[in-house]
Amino acid sequence: MTAILSVRKLEKTFGSVVAARDISLDIPAQQTVGIIGANGAGKTTFINMITGYLRPSLGTIWFEDRDITGRSSRQITRLGISRSFQVAQIFSSLTVMENICAAAAIARGPRGALAHAWRPLLSADTVGEARAAAELFQIGAYRDIRAATLPQGVRKLLDIAMAVVGWPRLLLLDEPTSGISIEEKFSLMDVVMTALKSRNITVLFVEHDMEIVSRFADRVLAFYDGTVIADGAPAQALADTRVRTFISGTRTVPEAVAGAG
Amino acid sequence: MLTAFAIVADGLVYAAYLFLVAVGLTLIFGVMKILNVTHGSFYAFGAYGAATAAGIYFDRSLPDALGFLFMILFAMGIGLILGLILERGILRLVYGKDEVVIVLVTYAVFLILEDVITLIWGPRSYGAYQPMVAAGSIDVGRLTLSNYDIGLVIIAAALALATFLALKRTRFGRLLTVVIYDRETAAAFGVNVTLVYTVTFVIGAMLGTLGGAVMAPKISVTLGIGVEVIVLAFAVVAIGGMGSIEGALVGALIVGLARAAAVHLMPQIELFIIYGVMALVLAFRPFGLFTRAEPRKI
Amino acid sequence: MSARTNLAGASAFVVLAAAALAAPAWFVSLATIAFANALVVLGLIVLWRAGLVPFGQALYYCVGAYTVALLARWVGITDAFVMLAVSGLIAGLVAYVVGFLLARYREIFFAMLSLALSMILYGVLVKTETLGSTDGFGVATPTFAGYAPHREALGLALYWLVLAVGALCAFAVSTYFRTTAGALAIPIRDNEIRIEFLGLSVNDLIHLKLVIAGVVGGLGGALAAMSIGHVDPNMSYWTTSGGFVFVTILAGASSVAAAFVGSLVFEIVRTVAVDLLPGFWQMILGSVLLLTILFLPEGLGSVFARLRGAPDRGAP
Numbered sequence: 096m097t098a099i100l101s102v103r104k105l106e107k108t109f110g111s112v113v114a115a116r117d118i119s120l121d122i123p124a125q126q127t128v129g130i131i132g133a134n135g136a137g138k139t140t141f142i143n144m145i146t147g148y149l150r151p152s153l154g155t156i157w158f159e160d161r162d163i164t165g166r167s168s169r170q171i172t173r174l175g176i177s178r179s180f181q182v183a184q185i186f187s188s189l190t191v192m193e194n195i196c197a198a199a200a201i202a203r204g205p206r207g208a209l210a211h212a213w214r215p216l217l218s219a220d221t222v223g224e225a226r227a228a229a230e231l232f233q234i235g236a237y238r239d240i241r242a243a244t245l246p247q248g249v250r251k252l253l254d255i256a257m258a259v260v261g262w263p264r265l266l267l268l269d270e271p272t273s274g275i276s277i278e279e280k281f282s283l284m285d286v287v288m289t290a291l292k293s294r295n296i297t298v299l300f301v302e303h304d305m306e307i308v309s310r311f312a313d314r315v316l317a318f319y320d321g322t323v324i325a326d327g328a329p330a331q332a333l334a335d336t337r338v339r340t341f342i343s344g345t346r347t348v349p350e351a352v353a354g355a356g
Numbered sequence: 357m358l359t360a361f362a363i364v365a366d367g368l369v370y371a372a373y374l375f376l377v378a379v380g381l382t383l384i385f386g387v388m389k390i391l392n393v394t395h396g397s398f399y400a401f402g403a404y405g406a407a408t409a410a411g412i413y414f415d416r417s418l419p420d421a422l423g424f425l426f427m428i429l430f431a432m433g434i435g436l437i438l439g440l441i442l443e444r445g446i447l448r449l450v451y452g453k454d455e456v457v458i459v460l461v462t463y464a465v466f467l468i469l470e471d472v473i474t475l476i477w478g479p480r481s482y483g484a485y486q487p488m489v490a491a492g493s494i495d496v497g498r499l500t501l502s503n504y505d506i507g508l509v510i511i512a513a514a515l516a517l518a519t520f521l522a523l524k525r526t527r528f529g530r531l532l533t534v535v536i537y538d539r540e541t542a543a544a545f546g547v548n549v550t551l552v553y554t555v556t557f558v559i560g561a562m563l564g565t566l567g568g569a570v571m572a573p574k575i576s577v578t579l580g581i582g583v584e585v586i587v588l589a590f591a592v593v594a595i596g597g598m599g600s601i602e603g604a605l606v607g608a609l610i611v612g613l614a615r616a617a618a619v620h621l622m623p624q625i626e627l628f629i630i631y632g633v634m635a636l637v638l639a640f641r642p643f644g645l646f647t648r649a650e651p652r653k654i
Numbered sequence: 655m656s657a658r659t660n661l662a663g664a665s666a667f668v669v670l671a672a673a674a675l676a677a678p679a680w681f682v683s684l685a686t687i688a689f690a691n692a693l694v695v696l697g698l699i700v701l702w703r704a705g706l707v708p709f710g711q712a713l714y715y716c717v718g719a720y721t722v723a724l725l726a727r728w729v730g731i732t733d734a735f736v737m738l739a740v741s742g743l744i745a746g747l748v749a750y751v752v753g754f755l756l757a758r759y760r761e762i763f764f765a766m767l768s769l770a771l772s773m774i775l776y777g778v779l780v781k782t783e784t785l786g787s788t789d790g791f792g793v794a795t796p797t798f799a800g801y802a803p804h805r806e807a808l809g810l811a812l813y814w815l816v817l818a819v820g821a822l823c824a825f826a827v828s829t830y831f832r833t834t835a836g837a838l839a840i841p842i843r844d845n846e847i848r849i850e851f852l853g854l855s856v857n858d859l860i861h862l863k864l865v866i867a868g869v870v871g872g873l874g875g876a877l878a879a880m881s882i883g884h885v886d887p888n889m890s891y892w893t894t895s896g897g898f899v900f901v902t903i904l905a906g907a908s909s910v911a912a913a914f915v916g917s918l919v920f921e922i923v924r925t926v927a928v929d930l931l932p933g934f935w936q937m938i939l940g941s942v943l944l945l946t947i948l949f950l951p952e953g954l955g956s957v958f959a960r961l962r963g964a965p966d967r968g969a970p
Contacts, residue, residue: 146851167850168850168851169850169851169853169854169855172850172851172852172853173853177851178851184845184847184848184851185844185845185848186840186841186844186845186848187844187845188840188841188843188844189840189841189844193837197834197837197838197841197852198852200834201834201849201852201853201854202852202853204834206853206854207858208835208854208855208858208859208861208862209835209858209862211833211834211835211838211854211859212830212833212834212835212836212862213833214833214834215832215833215834216832216833216834216836216837216838217832221834257848257852258851261852261853391762391765391766446944449948450947450948453951454761455761455762456705456707456761456762456765457947457951459707459709459762459765460707460899460903460943460947461944461947463896463899463940463943464939464940464941464943464944464947465940465944466940467896467936467937467939467940467943468936468937468940468941468944469940470936470937470940471933471934471935471936471937471940472937474933475933583892583893587769587770587773587892590766590769590770591770594763594766594767594770598762598763623781624781624782625781626777626781627773627776627777627778627780627781628774628777628778628781630777631770631771631773631774631777632774634770635755635770635771635774638755638767639755642758642759643763
């Protein structure tokens with residue numbers, strides 16, 4: 096199995112603050128990877144570096160045998176990496192359908208802005224693609240609702256649908272279940288994961304709920320203090336002493352270790 | 357050599373003028389995030405007020421120096437009243453709206469005040485040249501410098517120093533620094549942001565009228581003087597970085613010297629150079645010399 | 655929907671074109687200026703929908719006007735169609751060059767930078783003796799593909815020209831609003847980051863909008879120059895831009911028709927106000943602006959939109 100994403104010695108510093116350090120890992124194609132870690136552990140920084148929102152201070156990122164280190168988020172999206180956001184990033188004054196159509200039109204169209212000045216937003220092509228995506232994520236019922244008024248779960252699904260409509264090969268989900276009630280979390284993740292599997296997308300998702308992680312992830316990356324402290328199958332990674340101490344909170348913190356952190 | 361000296365001398369005088377009109381604008385922007393177009397009106401009211409004060413004072417053969425002080429205090433008194441009315445009466449209603457909408461509100465008020473000036477002072481122009489004449493001039497080598505201009509530079513320098521010290525040393529100044537740095541946190545820590553806003557706006561208004569008052573002796577106080585000032589002040593503030601006092605100082609010096617150089621060497625580009633310098637600075641430092649854009653958190 | 659809008663636009667065009675034959679000459683000339691200015695407002699609407707308020711749109715207006723004036727003076731071209739084409743082209747070119755700087759800015763910075771740029775032109779014109787300095791200079795009477803009318807006939811010809819160009823631009827812009835790039839205006843206001851992460855450059859989109867606004871602004875200036883018969887640096891002054899912003903706020907950005915209706919109402923009110931209450935024009939302007947912002951933040955157009963039950967999508 097060849098890696099779709101390879102990261103070597105990744106580091107990000109903001110002044111004297113080290114937000115990420117010494118991250119090296121490979122993600123094989125079509126794996127579903129759960130990322131866990133406390134707030135400030137470097138999860139979002141990691142995702143932001145891969146998707147080009149932040150430029151790494153050190154290290155390299157390879158995607159499908161191409162060095163993408165330091166490229167803009169726009170270029171990276173064009174290469175086949177998409178993302179969703181902790182807070183759903185949608186166009187709140189457009190309808191659900193218009194949102195997905197906009198995403199589809201951009202993803203399927205040329206990269207220049209000028210070329211988009213000739214093609215109607217609601218063309219047969221984009222509408223068809225958008226319908227398919229809406230069905231895939233089971234938000235078809237909300238098609239003509241303005242995004243500003245959507246319930247939280249639908250907002251999240253719309254956010255992900257917009258990321259998927261460009262047929263990415265790697266998708267990064269930043270806390271897909273944040274802001275969602277515990278009862279809804281599993282059903283939402285079911286919808287998302289089924290959809291992504293059907294499109295053979297490699298997934299990295301950030302999640303705080305360990306039950307969801309063990310249920311949906313093939314592999315877990317545990318972040319602590321800017322770096323990966325455990326990497327393996329969910330059962331194995333979640334059983335790690337340091338993970339239980341620092342992240343899942345199933346073990347009380349020994350004083351000596353807490354002082355060192 | 358003489359030209360170089362003249363350029364520096366003229367440049368400093370012009371820079372002093374620019375700093376005086378820009379400092380209030382940048383202060384209000386820094387604290388309140390309002391680009392206050394009304395600043396041009398403050399300047400105009402200050403100049404008209406000073407002219408009126410000069411008219412009241414100088415016919416009575418009182419000491420000249422006190423007359424200048426009277427003009428300034430009179431003008432700043434107008435700034436105090438005007439600032440209070442605008443902040444409490446109008447701006448209060450639009451806090452929290454989009455920044456551009458607030459600019460338009462101040463633009464609307466500016467338009468209204470333009471006609472208010474005509475109502476109060478009529479269409480004729482006024483002079484307030486007495487302090488300028490009384491100050492006399494001094495010969496430096498082959499160059500004659502007006503003492504009033506030298507005084508202007510001193511006033512601007514003193515104001516810069518005073519603002520700097522006030523921000524660093526006084527309680528209110530430190531409070532302002534906190535609000536400039538992070539409004540939400542300041543409010544969360546119990547800073548009375550409403551009061552800070554009112555005081556800041558009034559100070560800004562008084563600085564605007566001060567600018568008009570000290571310039572009144574050098575210009576013909578006439579309709580429309582506020583219009584030019586606001587655009588000029590914006591250029592200065594944009595070069596330095598909006599909301600930054602140091603920025604306003606540096607911006608004023610750059611523009612002042614550049615303009616003086618243009619006047620002496622290539623007079624036909626005089627008006628162009630100010631905005632040309634601004635465009636050049638912004639091409640390399642999009643948010644001015646002293647501020648940086650903060651990336652949005654996602 | 656779009657077919658109905660086009661039909662409504664076409665019938666409005668016919669009615670307006672015919673009305674000129676019955677209207678008094680002063681009103682025809684007022685409407686000519688109003689509709690020429692409406693083209694600039696049309697450009698403002700393009701930017702406005704993306705949340706951008708240019709305080710210096712008079713730059714393109716002035717460029718268009720001076721292009722017309724100089725074509726006649728230096729090159730000897732007086733054909734209205736050629737002058738229009740060249741004006742639009744040059745204004746668009748200026749917008750394209752300036753766009754490299756402007757497209758990086760948003761909100762106040764965008765507003766004030768565009769203002770400063772228009773003031774550069776003002777400064778240059780004021781200082782240039784060969785272009786008449788502050789007084790400006792006269793514009794030669796335009797001809798229309800060989801047809802050279804005078805007096806009333808000229809007024810009518812200009813009016814119809816303005817109307818035709820206005821209709822074409824309105825049609826083009828409303829078509830543009832339905833394209834991806836055009837429809838992405840409101841999303842730019844909503845969420846720039848999402849657009850970037852979908853793989854399109856927001857700055858490029860804005861650059862495109864700037865050029866469109868520049869071209870129509872230049873056409874507006876060209877038409878205004880032909881009908882006024884004179885150009886001067888004030889056409890680039892920031893208060894001229896302020897007037898365009900004023901009309902846009904008043905009309906709202908909900909439709910292209912708003913630009914024309916708003917502009918016409920503005921000219922009528924100004925003519926009446928300057929006549930009845932000289933010396934109070936700016937006060938009226940300021941008060942109306944203030945009241946509109948406070949009570950009708952989406953412009954007058956939003957009132958009609960609200961009556962129809964459509965969502966407001968006007969002001970930033």
